[in-house]
Amino acid sequence: MGFILINIFFGIIIVVSLVILWFVWPPDSPWSPWWVVRTRQIREGLRIAKVTKKDIVYDLGSGDGRVPIIAAREFGGRGVGIEIDYIRHLTAWLKVRLYNLKDKVTLKRGNFFDYNISDATVVFVYLIPRVLEKLKPKVFRELKKGTKIISYKYKFEIREKDKLKLVRSDTKNQIHLYKIT
Ligand SMILES: C[S@@+](CC[C@H](N)C(=O)[O-])C[C@H]1O[C@@H](n2cnc3c(N)ncnc32)[C@H](O)[C@@H]1O
Incomplete structure (x- = not known):
């Protein structure tokens, strides 16, 4: 049970970090946020x-x-x-x-x-x-x-x-x- 909780915890940390990166990374890299023009x-x-x-x-x-x-x-x-x-x-x-x-x-x-x-x-x-x-x-x-x-x-x-x-x-x-x- 403890092992599963630790995995879930790190999973959430990774997903949240990726979402933050998605928004702040400069738009000249393949990993840049999906900034679009209206x-x-x-x-x-x-x-x-x-x-x-x-x-x-x-x-x-x-x-x-x-x-x-x-x-x-x-x-x-x-x-x-x-x-x-x-x-x-x-x-x-x-x-x-x-x-x-x-x-x-x-x-x-x-x-x-x-x-x-x-x-x-x-x-x-x-x-x-x-x-x-x-x-x-x-x-x-x-x-x-x-x-x-x-x-x-x-x-x-x-x-x-x-x-x-x-x-x-x-x-x-x-x-x-x-x-x-
Ligand atoms: C700010 S977004 C603009 C997207 C689109 N032009 C628009 O106006 O909605 C910049 C895009 O350029 C792409 N990009 C950045 N450097 C590139 C490169 N050297 N070659 C091809 N695409 C690149 C990024 O992946 C990103 O999708």
Whole structure:
């Protein structure tokens, strides 16, 4: 009986610790909390980026796929989501099938630094500043001039040499729109 109680006690400690970690871990690791952007804010971001059916919208760290799904369902564009976490990727995969968007949304499971994103016309990111900084050389190398970047919540730190211009900041929705120059 004592042995069972001890096991239950440690089981509870582990579960509570995992739940706490889920909420506080930074969102650039596979073990990060499942932070998501509200659909209203995604729509607003895609609207200010003027997404149309001609666009290819990437979400780098796409979680449950809500950004590429909204880009395809509501704006008619093509969506591409890259997500490192298996469970989030699987959730997105199921949602894409549920909405019958297989032809319009592509999901890739893995590290977005390992994928070429040069066909993107719009890139959506919800990543902490440290990761945005790390991402800069990749976007400057791969994205074409004029490609739009929508960053939710966090801003890119722009230096003089950077081929990036802040076009608009919607502080209410925490949406920052950039363009590759
Ligand atoms: C803050 S969440 C945003 C999720 C989604 N974009 C949204 O707006 O709802 C960041 C996501 O990026 C993923 N992520 C972080 N670093 C990554 C990387 N190097 N490659 C792929 N996914 C990554 C995390 O697993 C997490 O799901």
